[in-house]
Amino acid sequence: MSTPLAEAQGIVKRYGPTLALADGRLTVLPGQSHALVGRNGAGKSTLVDILTGLRAPDAGTVRFDGEPAPPLADRDAWRRRVACVYQKPTLVPELTVAENLFMSQIHAAGPAGPGLRGGRGPGGRPREEHGVAPRPVCRGFIAWRRLRGRAAELLDTWDIRVDPEARTADLTVEDRQMVEIARSLSFGARFIVLDEPTAQLDNREIERLFGRMRGLQDSGVTFLFISHHLQEVYEVCHTVTVLRDARWIITAPVADLPRAALVEAMAGEAVTAHAHTRDAVPTASPVVLDVRGLTSTAYRDIGLTVRRGEVVGLAGSSGSGKVELAETLAGLRTPTGGSARIEGRRLPFGDVRAALDAGVGCVPRDRHEQGLIPGMTVGDNATLTVLDRLGRFGFVGTDRRRGFAAELIDRLDIHTEGPAQPVSDLSGGNAQKVVMARALASDPRLLVLINPTAGVDVKSKESLLARMDSAGEDGTAVLVVSDELDDLRRCDRVLVLFHGRIAAEHPAGWRDHELIASIEGVDHG
Template identity: 55%
Template sequence: MTQALTFLYISHRLGEIHEVCRTVTVLRDARRIVTAPVGELPTRALIEAMTGGPAGPHRAPAPAAPPRPGAAGPVAVRVDRLSGSYFHDVSLTLAAGEAVGLAGLAGSGSHQLGAALAGLHRPTGGRIEILGRPLRTGSVPAALAAGVGCLPRDRHTEGLVPQLSVAENITMPVSGRLGPGGLIRPSARDALARRAIDELEITTEGPAQPVTALSGGNQQKVAMARALATDPRVLVLIDPTAGVDVRSRRALLDVALRARAEGRAVLLVSDQPEDLRACDRVLVMAGGFVTAAYEAG
């Protein structure tokens, strides 16, 4: 005898919604926007309901990756035989002006390897060099001082301080530069935050708004602005588009492409192929090892 089962499936992945669901409800800004059979809401209509604006093309062609600097460009990151609880004997290089994707499912070690470059995970062996200098591993302040900015995997526990405002979150890594004697000048803090709000197109009432009042996509942009606040030469992005809508996904990936065009080295860790399309190279991890490498295209 077959037992009937009802399930609630929560996702931003629109293809899966159409594949497994019969009815879909769209929530935006804590309000129910629409409920309808999935057959009556094609992808474009779903995007418009989720974002509140025109959808544009759902799958834009992958931008062509510019030529890598290769031997002519300086090596910004050198990882030599790095090992830890989740990865083993990993060696790689990352050049200035290059975007390298690191692909891997949960348990592959890819997230922990990215976190190790940012000081969020302490390896047990091996060596990391940033801009030609050894990095003291397992230390976020050391990584920041070395020129590494990071968008961590979980914005709620590692990327943002929910009790603080948009401006306080964005400027936290550079608070010591915002006034004399360690005192923060609110005008300097808010000016820096407004520039980031404009550049990343963060939808907010202003710098003083609590970060918890923003949508998930805008919270992720605030976390990205925080990663960029120190003007890092190396940018580590771990699952940068997790839990955001289609429009925010495009905006966040555009920020990564701009960072590469500005000469920063970008490591983009993701299990989403769409996130990796514009990378110059993609390394694949499984079981803690780098198992494959692919050039763009």
């Protein structure tokens, strides 16, 4: 067996009374994609922080290529060994790709200086052989032409097809991820941690990302892949390590570990798939949402209804218009034509407050950017939609808010120290439950859910979907947009958008290949 590229043994980490890791272990061999999985709170983030030099372990060892990890203060040494591409991007959106790639190296020493750190490219050959010579950008003044040229060389070296002069904010999510990977490679790191890289991608984008990963692996790059989507582990990874309750549980070749066994290792118990079991919504049930001729640049002539107590899914690729349609109904966008009514009353567009007043609750697609205010508490975030109910004349009763928030915490089974805990302290699954709690707090007539289980663990996912089920059972009309087949299986019917139009409708009980064929525009006759 070759020397592990990265190895952690016996890692222990405490934060005050909290034991974040009791026995963290990981052995990653060069050239592989190694999955790290576990429920939120299992210790994955803590282990990644220690592997990337952001935290020191209280006990245990970390080694790279058989050598001890560098001192925590030596950031350059860490950058040469490992990098993490986080779910939340770290690029500066208003800068170009080239500026982001070399932002930390713009002030390199003069003409004889080291320039880019790390001297090996694909196949282990010196970087100069691949057209990315280790020379600095400038001294004092930025040589923009040289900066752009070096960026183009770096991207070409690793076969990353992104325009170095493009504004980063204009890139797709997958291209931004590849730019972050290229930036890591420019320092010499050949061990890249990907933290939930597919959470905001559709099926086609995921396949492209996996293809790029395989190409980089062939060039000598090794990945630690963190995902809650277990099917992806089987598609792209060679080996998987499971953490549970802050401890190492198992490391095994992916091919030798059936999906049921992997889920059981993560959960500590057998987890069975949930099928649609609710009774069909009567056709006489009143229509809550009535959409007619709704049109925008993303979708055209949309007509649909959702009845009281009905759960309707929206499926499609990223260019289908499904997310834009849902965001329109939640007040986040304005269409160019058509209408929508909630229980017979016109639904206002382009105004979130007005949509909320009309009876729409929403879980947006990105809890980091749209769903939470990180500087506020759990209670503050959960009750933002109902402040008018908790006080008079603009004043909010503290006790009433705390009590209402406590009820929501109990209702959603949010694992927290209480309403006063900062929401930024919560795991991903519990943070998403706070977003769901806020959407339900106003007792909406229509609940719009956009990727409601993205980036959460198995048990949190089941809890969130159970809340979706119970909302329908309570008489709420539910519209759920998701790329996850498990989410859509809970729906009474699924509408498929293709190139901005509703192309198919599948009643409960559909088979996977039927829905996927509709999403991809394949007609099975």
